[in-house]
Amino acid sequence: MTTYLLKNVSVLGGEPQDLVLKDGVVSTGSTTEGVEVIDATGLIALPGLVDLHTHLREPGREDAETVETGTHAAALGGFTAVHAMANTEPVADTAGVVEQVWRLGREAGYCDVFPVGAVTVGLAGERIAELGAMADSAARVRVFSDDGRCVSDPLLMRRALEYVKAFDGVIAQHAQEPRLTEGAQMNEGELSGRLGLAGWPAVAEEAIIARDCLLAAHVGSRLHVCHVSTAGSVEIVRQAKARGWNVTAEVTPHHLLLTDELAATYDPIYKVNPPLRSAADVEAVRAGLADGTIDIVATDHAPHPHEDKDCEWAAAAFGMLGLETALSVVQQTMVDTGLLDWAGVAERMSYAPARIGRLSDHGRALEDGAPANLVLFDPSVSRVIDSSETASLSRNTPYAGRELPGRVVATFLRGKATVLDGKLA
Amino acid sequence: MKRHLLSAADLTREDAELVLQTADEMRSLADRPIKKLPALRGRTVVNLFFEDSTRTRISFEAAAKRLSADVINFSAKGSSLSKGESLKDTALTLEAMGADAVVIRHGASGAPHRLAHSGWVRSSVVNAGDGTHEHPTQALLDAFTMWRHLGPRNGGTLDGQRIAIVGDVLHSRVARSNALLLQTLGAEVTLVSPPTLFPVGVETWGVETSYDLDAVIPKADAVMMLRVQRERMNGGFFPTAREYSRRYGLDGRRMATLQDHTIVMHPGPMVRGMEITADVADSQRSVIVEQVTNGVAVRMAVLYLLLGGSEPAGSLAEPVETPGDHS
Numbered sequence: 001m002t003t004y005l006l007k008n009v010s011v012l013g014g015e016p017q018d019l020v021l022k023d024g025v026v027s028t029g030s031t032t033e034g035v036e037v038i039d040a041t042g043l044i045a046l047p048g049l050v051d052l053h054t055h056l057r058e059p060g061r062e063d064a065e066t067v068e069t070g071t072h073a074a075a076l077g078g079f080t081a082v083h084a085m086a087n088t089e090p091v092a093d094t095a096g097v098v099e100q101v102w103r104l105g106r107e108a109g110y111c112d113v114f115p116v117g118a119v120t121v122g123l124a125g126e127r128i129a130e131l132g133a134m135a136d137s138a139a140r141v142r143v144f145s146d147d148g149r150c151v152s153d154p155l156l157m158r159r160a161l162e163y164v165k166a167f168d169g170v171i172a173q174h175a176q177e178p179r180l181t182e183g184a185q186m187n188e189g190e191l192s193g194r195l196g197l198a199g200w201p202a203v204a205e206e207a208i209i210a211r212d213c214l215l216a217a218h219v220g221s222r223l224h225v226c227h228v229s230t231a232g233s234v235e236i237v238r239q240a241k242a243r244g245w246n247v248t249a250e251v252t253p254h255h256l257l258l259t260d261e262l263a264a265t266y267d268p269i270y271k272v273n274p275p276l277r278s279a280a281d282v283e284a285v286r287a288g289l290a291d292g293t294i295d296i297v298a299t300d301h302a303p304h305p306h307e308d309k310d311c312e313w314a315a316a317a318f319g320m321l322g323l324e325t326a327l328s329v330v331q332q333t334m335v336d337t338g339l340l341d342w343a344g345v346a347e348r349m350s351y352a353p354a355r356i357g358r359l360s361d362h363g364r365a366l367e368d369g370a371p372a373n374l375v376l377f378d379p380s381v382s383r384v385i386d387s388s389e390t391a392s393l394s395r396n397t398p399y400a401g402r403e404l405p406g407r408v409v410a411t412f413l414r415g416k417a418t419v420l421d422g423k424l425a
Numbered sequence: 426m427k428r429h430l431l432s433a434a435d436l437t438r439e440d441a442e443l444v445l446q447t448a449d450e451m452r453s454l455a456d457r458p459i460k461k462l463p464a465l466r467g468r469t470v471v472n473l474f475f476e477d478s479t480r481t482r483i484s485f486e487a488a489a490k491r492l493s494a495d496v497i498n499f500s501a502k503g504s505s506l507s508k509g510e511s512l513k514d515t516a517l518t519l520e521a522m523g524a525d526a527v528v529i530r531h532g533a534s535g536a537p538h539r540l541a542h543s544g545w546v547r548s549s550v551v552n553a554g555d556g557t558h559e560h561p562t563q564a565l566l567d568a569f570t571m572w573r574h575l576g577p578r579n580g581g582t583l584d585g586q587r588i589a590i591v592g593d594v595l596h597s598r599v600a601r602s603n604a605l606l607l608q609t610l611g612a613e614v615t616l617v618s619p620p621t622l623f624p625v626g627v628e629t630w631g632v633e634t635s636y637d638l639d640a641v642i643p644k645a646d647a648v649m650m651l652r653v654q655r656e657r658m659n660g661g662f663f664p665t666a667r668e669y670s671r672r673y674g675l676d677g678r679r680m681a682t683l684q685d686h687t688i689v690m691h692p693g694p695m696v697r698g699m700e701i702t703a704d705v706a707d708s709q710r711s712v713i714v715e716q717v718t719n720g721v722a723v724r725m726a727v728l729y730l731l732l733g734g735s736e737p738a739g740s741l742a743e744p745v746e747t748p749g750d751h752s
Contacts, residue, residue, distance in 0.1 A: 185534075190626030196534035196558030196598060199625055265542075266535030310543070312512050314533035314556065 001415060002036050009040035009376065011366050013342035019045065021372040024415040028368055040376055043409055046346050048080025048373030049327065050353040050362050052143065052172070052250060053226060053298035055319070056082070056113070058104060059097070060089025065303035065393050067104035070323070071111040072391040073301070075418035077323040078375030078408045079111055081354070081362040082301075086118040087148040093118035093129035095137035102139035110418045114357060117141040119160050119171060123149050128160055135167040142358040145172035147226055148273075150208060152178050157212060161221040168358060170222040170248075173212050175233070176274065180204035185314060187260040187275040195263060197313065200275045202230040209233050213240040213247050224356055225249040227300050229274040231284030238293040248356050250298035251285045253322055253329035254398060258282075262398075268309050268316030269398050272302070289348060290339040296353045299326045303394030321397040324390055328404035331379055336405060361414075372415035379406045391424065426730050429541045429550040433561040433605040441568070441609055447726035448569050452719065454491065464733045465494035471524040472498045473515065474553075475531040480693060481553050481563075484717070485528045488724035492733075497522070512536060516545040524548045526732055534558035549731045557596045563692055564602035566723040568610055570716050571647050574688050584611035589641050591617040591673060592651030592700055593662075595624050599692045600651060604632050615641050619673065621662040638673055643682045649690040650675050650700045666699055676702040680710065688712050 001023065008016040020027045020035070051074065057065035067084070074082045084101050086092035092101060098115035105113025117134035121127055123146045134141040144164060151157045151173060160171050181204045186192050188199025209225055213236060216223035228234060228249045240247045254272060259279050262270040270276060288294040302319025309316050330349065334340040340348070354363020364370040387400040411419040418425055426440045436444070454460055470489040472482050482498065489496045501515055512531070519527055526549040529537045534556030541550040554560040568583065575586050588607055594600045594616050607614050608631055615633040616623070627634055635641050642648055653673075655666055663669045670676075675689065683689075689701075689710045697703050706713060 188625050190629045193624030193626040194601070194630075196556050196601065198557075201625075266538040267542075307511065310511075310513055312531065312533040312536040312539050314535075315512075 002417070003031070003034060004412070004415070004417070005031065005035040005037045006040045006045065006376070007037055009043055009045045011045045012346055013044050016041065019366065021412055021415045024372055026366050026368065026370045026372050026374070038376070038410065042380060043376045043378050044342055045366055046078070046342065046375050046377060047350040047363060047366055048375055048411065048413065049078045049349045050357065050359065051079050051082040051299050051301070051323065052224070052296060052353040052357055053147070053300045054082040054084055054323065055087070055300070055302045056084040056101070057088065057303055059100065063393070064305050067101060067113060068108040069391060069393045070301070070303070071105060071108045071113060072424055073321070073323040074111040075411045075413070075424065076391050076408060077325070078327050078377060078411050079323060080373040080411065080413045081112040081114060081359060083114045083116050083143055083357055085147045086116050086145060087123060091118050091122050092116065093121050093123070095130065095133040098134050098139040098141050099137050110424070111413065112362065114143070114359065115139045115141055116147070116172065117144045119144045119146045119151050120156065125149060125151060125153060125156065128156065128163060131160070131163055131169065132167065135169060142167070142169050143172050143224070143356070144169055145174065145226065147172065147174045150174050150176040150178060152208070154211060154215065158215050158219060161216055161223065162219045165221050170224045170356060172224040172226050173208065174226050175205045175208035175212065177204040177207050180207070185271070186263045187277050189260065189278060191260055191263060195266070197263065202232050202277070205230055205274055206232040206236055210236050213237070213245055216247055217243070217245040222246045223248070227252050227255065227274055227298070228285060228288070228294055229255045229277050229281060231281050234284045234288035234293055238288065241293060248295040249293070250296045251289055251294045252300045253297060253326045254320055255285055256282065256289070256297070256333040257329050258398060266313050268311065268313045269320070269396055271313060271316050271318055272320050273318035286333060286337070286339055289334060296348050296356065297326060297330055298353065299323050303392050304396050306395060309396050319396070321390060321392055321394060323392070325385060325397065325399050325404060327377060327408065328406045331406045332404060335379070372412050374412050375408055376410040377406055378409050381407050383407055428731070430561050430727055430731065431537050431541055431550065431552045432559050433564045433602040433609070435561070436606065436609060438609050441565070441606060444565055444723065444726045444730060445569050445572055447730060448719070448722040451725040451729070452722035455718070455722070461491050461493060463493045464729055465489065465492040468494045468525040468732055469523055470494045470496050470526045470528060470728060471519050472496065473501065473519065473527050473529045474499070475501045475529070475536070476554070478530050478554065480717070481530060484720040485553060485724050487721045489728055491721070492725055492729060494728065497524070512539065513543070513545055516540055520546045520548070526551060526728060528553045530554045532556055551727060551731065554598055556598065558598050559602045560598040561602045561606070562720070562724055562727055563599050564606040565727065566716060566720040567603055567649065567690060567692070568606055569719050569723050570690065570712055571688070573719070574712060575646050575686070578686065582611060583607065586612045586646045587615065587644055588612050588647045588649065589615050589617055589645040590649045590651065591638060591675070593622045593653045593657060594618045594627065594651070595622045596657070597651050603649065604630050608632070615645070617641050617673065619663055619669070622657070639679065639682070642679060643684070645683070645687055647688045647690060648675065648683065649692070652692065652694065652696060653700045655696070655699065670699055674700050674702065675705050677704045680705050680708065683710065690716060692716070
């Protein structure tokens, strides 16, 4: 196994130092024998990024993404671990399916894949899946979600929150009150009224988050709120945390950067669920991420084949790519704006998501003996996003043609380079 | 004018007035024995209808034929929403057939916008109604009808004329296009609806809004009733059809409170007994049938101006001289 010496690397944006990656672990000493030297002058080292919310589409929709292509994209984005959402075909609601996804990730070898288990059988919202069997499987599932659908039945949600306490699991809720969002196409506001697109009101997200926070507090369990998108949601989570409740939350890169104004193009590349919100909401989720109300950034990477976006808005699928652009969007919206330093980015994109997912070998500080999972990032360059250059099988990036700052130079998974010089190793 | 007509907001006041004046010339054609102009001879207009709308389709068809265009009616059974052929593939097919203009009716808001801006076709796109978004030629024919009736007593314009639009604004493409166009033409628009049937953000539209029909109509110069689908009841927008009719329907009692010159309009198809009673629909004030006639003239004007050029139609307004017409 190659030993790497990273010369003059800036760990979390600190003073330049040398790091050695040997036998799968980090050491801060220096060595010169038989090593491959990487001049990391000007590069920032972050612990390998951990995504709590990725759609890899396999099994079932291998036309959109596979575990292999999705983990290629993840590695290129600086991730060493991703959580694969359960809305596959078949649904990841049994030990068999989660073990299959977990094994595919191991075989691909570019990024650790931690399957998310479905909360309910078939995501149907009717009865709880065998959460214990998934937890006890080789995939060791700790995060459970019906993402794409909301566990809207309050009693079922209560039971799920209670049940996962037995194995320290967490319910990651897609907060969307279904009756308030029937046929919903975009953020409900002035623009939805003008465009004649059915509105997805903020209250439909906020009502579920408020209910779930109360339920989590009542039964003493862990709740994770997926893709928080509104100012009101941030405020509810802030209050829940102030009361000491065990609630965590995520925000996507696209909700940090893009607004609902883009829907005026009727180009469904901007169609996503929850929808892009107002500029005031964008400000609020940035502030929430900065002050820790929102714990993490999660991509909600959602590949879709071209034909599902090359159509009229209402016919198009919800979702956008995110793995390869996440760190750049966070740099633009949080670092370059002064809201977060690189240590703050490490917390929100590596340490905290690893804690929520109960991962032991990811999200560790780059100290002696830590697993050598890390990313080298050059924040001084910028690039124009070209959708044809993505490693994902799909092309539905909302950033095509946009200039974004920063570039992933290298990614290491347990000391092995998955990305070198910005390319798959 | 722009190359496409997707929204009433695409029209400046100058554009809109040009359409009305051109429509006026086109309308006079209807009184001639030969109702046909050569203006679009050799051009192809495709009526691409993803939703059933016999009224609008035959109106566009008549308009294109009176301008001597070749007309292809393409009734797409089921859009990509129902897993039929995609909008894109349909568009590419039409492009391959050499359409100069595509008149599109689609159930999805923004479908005409996608057709015009996705690089699928090079032709002009005319929105003939998209989802709950817009229906700009309906707004033009409504404005034309108002202009003919109210203009002569108002200096030839709609400036300051009070227009009440009543009904299901939330789901109405007609209301959206009318609100935009009538403001462009200087009219004062009041939308009347139960609170459940106003869109979020309507307060930013620059129009007045009211929940009280009786308070609005005595001041109106035109009252436009919108179709209200009974199915909206199931969505909980109002409790019963009877209650809706009592509060927001135009009946003989309410009609008696109108000013003498006030006209009553409806874009059709009417639900008699729901938003409008038969005695009102068939009254002297009703211009509902005339709206249909004007629809053809306005659509002729739109197709002419989009495809034929911007010079006044009068210079071209000579009947077609072909052997067939003399036989």
